[in-house]
Amino acid sequence: MAAAATPLGFIGLGMMGLPMARSLLRHGRALVACDPSEAARDALSEGAGAGAVRFAATPAGVAETAETVVLVLPDSKAVAQVVEGPGGLLAALRPGHLVVDMGSSLPAETRRLAAAAAERGAAFLDAPVSGGVAKARDGTLAIMLGGDDEPCARAEPVLREMGAPPIRTGPVGSAHAMKALNNYVYAAGLLAAAEAVRMAEALGLDLHVFTDVLNASSGRNVATETKLKSDVLTGRYAAGFQLGLMRKDLETAGSIAAETGLDAPGLSLCRALWAEAVEKLGPRVDNLEIHRFLGQRETAPR
Template identity: 35%
Template sequence: MGKSVAFLGLGAMGHPMACNLSKAGYEVKVWNRTASRAEEFAAACGGEAVGLEEAAGAAVIFSCMPTSSEVEELVSRTFEHLSRGAVWVDCTSGDPQTSRRIASRLAEAGVEFLDAPVSGGTDGAAAGTLTFMVGGSEAAFEQVKPVLEAMGKKIVHVGPVGSGHALKAVNNTLLAVNLWAAGEGLAALVKQGVDPRVALEVINASSGRSNATENLIPQRVVTRAWPNTFKLGLLAKDVGIGMKVLDGADLPAPLLRLTHEVYQMARREVGPDADHAEALKLIERWAGVEIA
């Protein structure tokens, strides 16, 4: 695989991911809907800010957008400028069904598509330690794996096109379950007179621990710091995609479906632009206490 790659979408995740590609020696052509962000990237990380047509000519094209519909729009806008034999790698937390449609469209141009969402947050993106869950052909996966290794620590081929996005949606739905369940439990303990820090110390040495109790709640909720690294609206969107995965599997899944309902409620009540951990503010409002 050559050293020239394109990266479309320089948001909270895309910017540090593309920067790590540049640091690894790849000739990175970047595009962003707000052109000034691409120019800022080029000044800070190297590479070149380009138009969509030029970006479309790269051998490997990365996209990292808020939703799959925006990726589908980019495919339509760049279709006539794509190079046969190229690989399009979508790191969006996207929708499996849309990904399969995109893959079919790109195949008409002789371009392989991989859905390759990531886990690890903005810290992992900056450190180059992300986990990639990749759907698509094994041949295309092996072709781009060395490029992915510039941005991630664990690179896993998980199945055909759409399976990466399906796994990401289920993973984030489980994140939502763990975060909400821990919030309910801690709010109840606070009302019983238990310091949440003490409760977390015990829980994190016991069987109830999770990433939510070990990291999210101590760093964001108890401290009231609320660093906004992953918006509540995006988590609610991912849980919604998780519901489509359940529908496709014809599973009742009552717990996960209830989780979808409560996060839609939190999105409305707390606001889509709040950090995802701020969903617990709704639990606090109901309980009349702060987990602090």
């Protein structure tokens, strides 16, 4: 296929990155990838067509072959290491290069790295996603996209192979800001739903009927619609998004509150509760285990 003629760089084959890379392969892309995990590299190679995947030892090695490089990394610290660390992308960037950060990064850091890339004639965009592992597997992610018009237009065909047409959010850094604020709103809705379920349970109410009432009424949100019956009431807790990553996104939202000088007490409450939950349950459990955490907390003194 024509798309396979020019390889696409892909760095980060974790829980989200691996299915996103596989989605690109299904669309006929050839990938030059980089990830320290041998298991992740083997998983990407498995089932791929002949010559569809090859690996570079360093991020710089990816940029030496691919003009467009997608990053799917856990946080800004990891992005900075990949871009600026030993063997990093920055030293290999040249005019015409396009770097697309599809993780959830700090907006201020994204703007800083974009400026560093621009000094070398390259473009750096932010394109975080929403939808979790299931939509990453299906190639149906919601994607936000921040940056100038010309590089965004170049990135869109690639992004459409991993999800819906991207929503343009404005200048570079705006997409990461909107993603963090979106996840705060989700976390607040999930917290309210989990607390309400715990109270309904204590009253002896039918929790399935209560969920139906929420979803037919003004309390409806994405957590009540897609998570309560399948994952919370069953104790399955398998939404595919880690508790620690939710805490990280809430901290990013907190950095935005600090940057803007806005007092956000609801956000402060969510940050405190998620920090406590991560301390008690660990960062790798599913974010829906906030419901289990609430059940384990000591009852507040009356």
